[in-house]
Amino acid sequence: MRDRLVYIDVLRALAILFIVFGHLPMYAYGEMHGELISVRSFTSMVQIPLFFFISGFLYSTKWIRRDNNRITQCCGNRIGGKIFYLYSLSKRLLIPMLVWGIIYCIWQKISFMQAIVDMYKAGYWFTFTLFEFYIMQMVLELITKRFEMTNRNSKYILMGLGISVVSYLFLIPSVTDSLGIFSGLLGLTQVHYYFFFFLGILVRTYHYDFMMWKYKEQVMTGITLLFVGLAVNYWIIDVQFNGLWFHAMWTLFQMTSVLLLFALFYRSRNFFAGDRKISVVMSYIGRRTLDIYLLHYFLLPKDLHLFGSYFVTHEAIVVETLFAGVVTLAIVAVCVACSDLLRSSKTVESWLLGGK
Numbered sequence: 001m002r003d004r005l006v007y008i009d010v011l012r013a014l015a016i017l018f019i020v021f022g023h024l025p026m027y028a029y030g031e032m033h034g035e036l037i038s039v040r041s042f043t044s045m046v047q048i049p050l051f052f053f054i055s056g057f058l059y060s061t062k063w064i065r066r067d068n069n070r071i072t073q074c075c076g077n078r079i080g081g082k083i084f085y086l087y088s089l090s091k092r093l094l095i096p097m098l099v100w101g102i103i104y105c106i107w108q109k110i111s112f113m114q115a116i117v118d119m120y121k122a123g124y125w126f127t128f129t130l131f132e133f134y135i136m137q138m139v140l141e142l143i144t145k146r147f148e149m150t151n152r153n154s155k156y157i158l159m160g161l162g163i164s165v166v167s168y169l170f171l172i173p174s175v176t177d178s179l180g181i182f183s184g185l186l187g188l189t190q191v192h193y194y195f196f197f198f199l200g201i202l203v204r205t206y207h208y209d210f211m212m213w214k215y216k217e218q219v220m221t222g223i224t225l226l227f228v229g230l231a232v233n234y235w236i237i238d239v240q241f242n243g244l245w246f247h248a249m250w251t252l253f254q255m256t257s258v259l260l261l262f263a264l265f266y267r268s269r270n271f272f273a274g275d276r277k278i279s280v281v282m283s284y285i286g287r288r289t290l291d292i293y294l295l296h297y298f299l300l301p302k303d304l305h306l307f308g309s310y311f312v313t314h315e316a317i318v319v320e321t322l323f324a325g326v327v328t329l330a331i332v333a334v335c336v337a338c339s340d341l342l343r344s345s346k347t348v349e350s351w352l353l354g355g356k
Contacts, residue, residue: 007269009286010279011261012054016289018047020296021328027300028327029308039321041235046257048126049196051289053258055130056200059137089134092290092354093127099352100124100294107298119184123297127290129190133197136163151205160202164195168247195251196258203262220263227256285332291339291353292332299331 022044101124105112108122115122140163144156169175170188179188210216230253233239241249265272272279285292304327311320343349 004283005269006279006283007265007272008054008057009283010272011050011265011286012289013282013286014261015047015050015054016285016292017328017332018043018050019293020300020331021324022047023296023300024304024324024327025308027297028302028304029311030305039317042257045254046261048193049254049258050261051126052130052133052193052196053200053203053262055133056137056197057204057262059134059197059201059204086134086138089131091350093131096290096294096352096354097121097124097127100297104297117181117184119187119189121187124294125187125190126293129187129193130197132187132191133194136194137197137201151201157202160198161195164192164198167191167194171247192247196254199255199258203259223256223259226252227260230256285336288336288339291342292335294353295335295338296331299334301327 022040025040101115101122102112104110104122104124105115110122119125121128140156140159141151144151144153144159147155149156170183170191176183176189183189210219213219230249233249234253240246272283307323310316311323339353342352346355349355
């Protein structure tokens with residue numbers, strides 16, 4: 001069995017905490033992020049890119065989890081191995097998404113067919129988009145293998161970055177409108193996050209080389225300065241970008257944020273690898289992120305509008321952050337407890353939580 005990267009588990013736990021924290025205004029307060037002055041300016045910006053980055057960092061078709069719950073190595077570079085891997089991924093990602101999506105639609109009295117053709121999939125778009133990224137990455141690898149290229153070949157990198165650039169075209173309204181129902185059905189407006197998935201793959205591939213590079217400190221200093229400059233622009237000066245410049249600068253801001261978070265947690269990996277209580281708890285949450293994502297929509301309180309109205313009309317950043325933080329931790333704790341209960345049955349675990 002592969003050794004777990006505990007610092008990645010903890011980083012993944014942070015990402016799911018950001019997501020639950022970020023959903024409180026819309027689902028619990030009845031307010032949108034932009035109406036609240038809070039730390040969500042950062043957490044909401046980085047939560048989804050960070051999750052896809054981690055998924056890319058951990059991506060591998062050489063490892064699959066079979067039905068007997070053993071980790072075994074397969075011929076991940078062959079078509080047959082990739083098909084089997086996709087099959088196992090569909091059981092892990094798509095089946096739980098459909099089951100919980102149906103339950104949620106019934107509970108909220110939403111048309112399931114309407115949810116399917118909507119790009120947000122009743123909130124469960126992440127698992128669907130992640131499955132699409134696995135397919136996109138496997139196709140890329142099959143193409144590069146056909147031309148005898150490795151994942152360290154410059155043409156491979158250019159092809160991956162090219163796919164990332166093309167995926168941003170689906171953010172153009174005229175493009176998505178021309179595709180009609182298929183735009184929402186395939187969640188094409190979310191495909192631009194593939195850049196962060198591919199970034200995670202690149203970081204995993206070149207991580208050791210980078211750590212051995214004598215200029216690594218200078219590069220990290222440059223990334224930090226770039227992040228600070230963009231943060232000052234977006235959060236203080238507020239210079240507005242339009243068109244392609246908007247997407248380019250925003251993606252650059254998200255990228256530097258993700259890389260700095262990864263660098264911070266990597267440098268703290270020995271701390272997280274210990275038996276400190278916070279490390280154990282965060283690592284466990286990190287191993288249950290899919291469960292928390294699937295369950296948390298049912299646990300978001302719907303009657304906190306009074307608090308939402310107060311936080312909108314009063315600049316109480318610290319108070320709102322602490323209040324929302326406590327609510328977030330409570331929701332996550334209940335999700336983990338429900339997850340443990342559901343996983344006590346292998347059948348229920350397989351259908352509702354992907355069986356992992």
